Amino acid sequence: MFSLDRRCRLTVAHGAIVSRLAAVLAVLLALMSSGAQAHEVQPSVMNLTLAPETAEVEVEATLEPFIAGIDLDGLSDTNASDRSAENDRLRRLPPAELEAAFRDAWPAMQDRFQLRAGDQTVPLRLQSVDIPEVGNPELPRVSTFTATADLPAGDAPVTVAWSPQLGGVAVRQMGEGQEGYTGYLASGGETDAIPRAGGSTMGFGAALLTYIPVGFEHIVPLGLDHILFVLGLFFLSTQFRPLFWQVTAFTLAHTVTLALAALGIVRVPASVVEPLIAASILYVGVENVLARGLSPWRPVVIVLFGLLHGLGFASVLTDYGLGSSNFVAKLIGFNIGVEIGQLTVIAVAFLIVAAAIRHTREGERNDPLAYGYMVLSFLIAPALVGLLAVMMPVGGVLPVIAAAAILLGFTAAALVSTGSESYRQNVANPASILIALTGAYWFVERVFL
Structure with missing residues (x-):
């Protein structure tokens, strides 16, 4: 009787999680794919x-x-x-x-x-x-x-x-x-x-320091497509080594095309680059679900996508007119800002799902912690929106808040599950599917709409 009651309670808990996640997913998709770009603030x-x-x-x-x-x-x-x-x-x-x-x-x-x-x-x-x-x-x-x-x-x-x-x-x-x-x-x-x-x-050091925040803000909060791509790399595996090689390949590749395009050596229209960036987001999301780890061809694919993302970053620097004075300092500063932004995204994502990763390694269910994550997923979005509404405009952070709430819900689902695959099934795969769907929508929007 006790086992039956417990099974019923867990079924109810799973149902609540699924309902909550479905609602939050709908909100996030709406935030990401609707008017965020239409009303963005341009420098x-x-x-x-x-x-x-x-x-x-x-x-x-x-x-x-x-x-x-x-x-x-x-x-x-x-x-x-x-x-x-x-x-x-x-x-x-x-x-x-x-x-x-x-x-x-x-x-x-x-x-x-x-x-x-x-x-x-x-x-x-x-x-x-x-x-x-x-x-x-x-x-x-x-x-x-x-x-x-x-x-x-x-x-x-x-x-x-x-x-x-x-x-x-x-x-x-x-x-x-x-x-x-x-x-x-x-x-x-x-x-x-x-x-x-x-x-x-402007000296070398001043030029470098001036362009670090330029690079950072084009990841957080302006680079939602780059954020999703980096998260796609993050959700492939809980191990540091696959993530390290992917991020390294991506960084080296986008640094090359960023420099070439900023110097005017390479010119690719945004109408070509932007749909391909959306396709790269779709690809990493789909492969995360299908692959069991870092495939032999994935680093090559990441390099190609890194070249594309570098062209996307270069359009920013071209508009700003780097000139030849302190060009190297400005380019390095921008790249440093981009990398800080990417590492910030990875660090925040890890902090949110760390309990689910630890649970996977220990293989034990943790109901109290799961319920705590469920409560947070219900409260974090409205609480942060209310706080930020007093402190600053919230338009640019709403997708980030919604994403945090979703990851908390995914982590809760993993914590009430059992087995070594709970993180992959309840966190990595659902998050990757959401990333892929967003990339697919952006691709269609940028090509046909």
Whole structure:
């Protein structure tokens, strides 16, 4: 009778787990595959041309958040702002009306975007505003505006001050026959002093440190496709050695194409690279389920996919205009940031599923711990969303929170199971299937939609 009662309780527990996981899976798929990309926040790119007496800036940016008054500092999804409705309305305006709205907002922009010569603030005069026609209003529209300024007499260097409210910006000094300043302000701030005659004053160490956060943020939180690929590598095995060889091969490969593409030696359109990256996510998820360990061909496949992901990273650096000054430092810094981001993803995933891995090795059921993970999977998402809603915008972290809740649920399912295969059956395989489904959706979306 005791055995029957216990079996009934376990059946109920399994049923609760399955129901919970099904609901969370649906939420995660919706978060990953819907409007996250449509309302993503894109960094601006500024081309700065300096002459002895004049300055001209050309800025490529999504103007709608600027006009709507959205605070882009730390934001990765405009839907997370309380001004998102106004942002969506502006996206639907024809070019002439949006240009008029931007010109009306230009005086307010003067407080958030300034040019300085030495200690003197130089007024910027808005010149042209080039806005594309309305396409898909659910997608960001990148526009271009130019402004000019009269510089005071002398040779005082120029600095650009960019408010954190405007998000990130890459600043590139333009000029014929000379190497100019390049830098990236991840969350606003002020550039180094930029000589009017060209030439970067940024040293090797400063350039390296500046580009580490650029690489990191293009994994966490902006690189959801790269995050899923790295998780696909992680879920192949609980052993360190297979993971080490996969990550090493992936790192070496994407470093090669990242350097070649950033130097302009290799050019592959994003319309080709992005679907193939989605296909790589689909592949690792499927092979994780079918394979029993690291196959002889997997490192070769990982190298090929690493080359693809490097091309994806390179599009970021190309937009930022690395230039030749301190190129190696910037490239190394970006790669370091990417690797820190990847290791962070792996470390967090391991911490969440460590109990299931340990349970597999010991081969014993741990019901109290499993119920604790079930409770956490119910509470972690709303609790963290509530906390982060007070501290920062949550748009960019919602998929991460949902993924954490799912992994907690998978771990709970493994802990109430028995046998040495419980981790693989209840954690690695379901997670890999979810990764593969997301990759398949992205592939179809990027090719056909």
